[in-house]
Ligand code: SF4
């Protein structure tokens with residue numbers, strides 16, 4: 001079994017339901033995100049368009065975060081999830097340096113690394129990840145990519161799907177349908193000061209300093 | 211490259227949070243800088259012990275003490291930088307051997323033990339034991355010098371930190387600061403021949419490291435788009451561009467010029483200046499190289 005995720009960007013309407021569901025389910029502290037929906041505006045007025053891209057850990061098959069972790073706090077589960085043991089993590093931030101997707105962060109409350117776990121705790125009880133349940137348009141499709149009859153496998157077969165930064169050799173298990181460079185490549189868009197919808201983001205101080 | 215599509219798409223991020231900012235900061239710079247000195251004095255001390263044994267006899271204890279101080283400084287900043295520093299022992303209790311961090315931590319622990327025994331052997335005049343341990347210390351100092359390059363290479367997200375360039379840079383940083391430190395330590399004690407040799411090593415290390423940085427500076431743009439975006443922080447002006455050139459000048463250009471002047475005139479009085487310049491400049495060079503890949507957005 002290898003669990004994977006697919007987001008159909010043609011369906012996503014940027015409501016951030018998944019983001020909020022994830023925050024609540026996993027008690028993700030202020031100023032940290034396991035999953036966030038990035039908005040990128042394209043075009044020139046009046047020909048403009050807003051794109052929405054949910055970004056989370058890709059549960060890479062060759063995960064650089066797992067490889068660099070000195071204490072195996074990051075580890076593979078049998079179902080393909082790259083999980084984290086926060087009790088073991090020493091907070092070296094090697095994984096933060098290694099993840100090519102910016103998917104992992106140091107939790108300011110526990111001072112340990114944290115990231116999306118595909119809701120491993122829910123999956124082990126036979127539930128869907130919280131973000132999948134919350135999505136009003138069923139843009140998030142989750143399942144076993146080794147089972148050709150699963151919804152995600154069928155979706156992959158029927159659509160042109162992409163992964164983020166395939167050149168990194170990480171073999172992500174998170175796919176996007178309907179995505180292009182603008183959605184998936186952070187260098188294909190600019191980040192301008194003052195052009196964020198929300199500019200005053202509260203950042204928590206890490207306990208103990210840096 | 212993909213950023214060249216921006217004028218066509220006019221793509222602007224309008225809602226996202228820049229994650230995660232600079233995570234490895236000045237403490238990691240201190241780590242790399244102090245380690246270069248800690249292992250560098252061992253390499254150059256060993257060279258002196260083979261070629262100028264009488265000169266080295268005067269620096270024996272000093273070399274080991276400096277190595278111990280700087281390796282402990284390196285360890286101190288490594289541990290201080292951990293967000294959970296009191297769990298440091300997990301590296302020994304739950305080692306994960308694919309991680310260069312683990313491999314390095316174990317080897318450096320053995321090296322520290324060997325250095326303490328060497329200091330004891332020197333103090334109790336056990337020369338034979340000292341010399342035997344010196345060989346072991348050198349063998350261990352090689353991976354200790356290089357493993358940070360392994361960590362940087364395992365940091366897949368940062369295109370700038372590549373093997374084998376980083377590995378060579380780590381070794382050059384060690385020979386640069388090692389020769390500089392011994393020139394300072396042995397200023398009034400070393401023979402002119404020993405000083406000249408150390409000066410040549412200092413100059414060659416500085417020149418080679420400078421060439422590698424320039425190679426990356428000029429040709430890096432032609433490799434990967436992430437590398438191009440990273441190098442823009444030192445090519446398009448601004449704080450890091452100034453720091454980059456300041457570091458290159460102080461760490462490499464000034465020492466090379468001073469070493470050339472000194473060797474040509476056979477007068478070694480200016481070598482301490484070249485040494486201080488190299489040691490101070492290396493900190494800046496390492497810092498810029500550490501920070502700039504952390505400035506580009508990853509997602
Ligand atoms: S996306 Fe990043 S955090 Fe997730 S498995 Fe891959 S490397 Fe690790």
Ligand code: SF4
Pocket residue numbers: 065068069070071072073074084088089090091092093094095096112113
């Ligand atoms: S911060 Fe924690 S999870 Fe990340 S590499 Fe270090 S020990 Fe592993």
